[in-house]
Amino acid sequence: MLKILIAVDGSELSLDGVHHALALVRQGLKASIVLANVQEPATLYELVTTRDPDLIAAASLEAGDHLMASARALLDAAGVAYETDVGVGDVAHTLVDMIERSGSDMIVIGAKGQGAISSALLGSVSQEVAHASPVPVTIVKHADPRDASDGDMAEDVPD
Template sequence: MKILLPIDGSQLSLEAVRFAIRLAREGLQTSFVLANVQEPATLYEVMLAHDAEVLERVKGAAGEHLLQGAEALLAEAGIEYEREVLSGDPAHALVDIIERFECDAVVMGARGLGALSGALVGSVSQALMRASPVPVTIVRPHAAPEAEADETEAETPSS
């Protein structure tokens, strides 16, 4: 099985990598594809840089940098992976990667937006869930220990 791990540099995307590593440690025979998709250059960026090739190199270097945390986690776990940095619409580029690398599934971090914000703005995870030809697993953030303790105290009847 080959799993795509979209990485945006956030802690949520690294949490998804940790989840995928846990799956592999629990016996899932898998390899991974780390991917970062850089948004296309804006007109302002093109006007400022005057050179589309320079912008592509800068965005490519930024994508490579964002993959480093995930690469370190996978290397530490001794798990095989491939990598890809693209530019374009994130959901469409990720579908291209799924098809090109023949991925069987996607594991990615949740954006963490509320329902209304997600509906208005949209998110890569929502768009990919609609467009993906393979199953997509969304890894939600863990609740902070203080929040869990507060919830437990709130549920416990006081004497």
């Protein structure tokens, strides 16, 4: 059975990845799902003021679980079994570590759909994951509602 890791950060973009994986499962793909969230490492200020690494780790896990709530709800509603994983570190590299640790066969990740110039200037987690991943990467581009409404208008135009 195929194991799909889905990067989830609580955004609509990441939910697009969940919807995509659910569509594949509904079409008959036999797959298990791993929802993955990556938290940023604690800042020096947090480390100095808290002085309790266990408390910081617990806060990261709680934040990750919270950000996966919508994705979990979608999978629960669809009756699809899943596991979750929360990591801490650089997003792209941590996702690659999570792929290897979970034994995933592919990763699904949302993308902003930026143009080439914006991506080159700003960097892109999805592009970095695609470059570093040891497994196939599916990048799900967010549907622009304006594109859908333009298509609807074109269909309403009489012949």
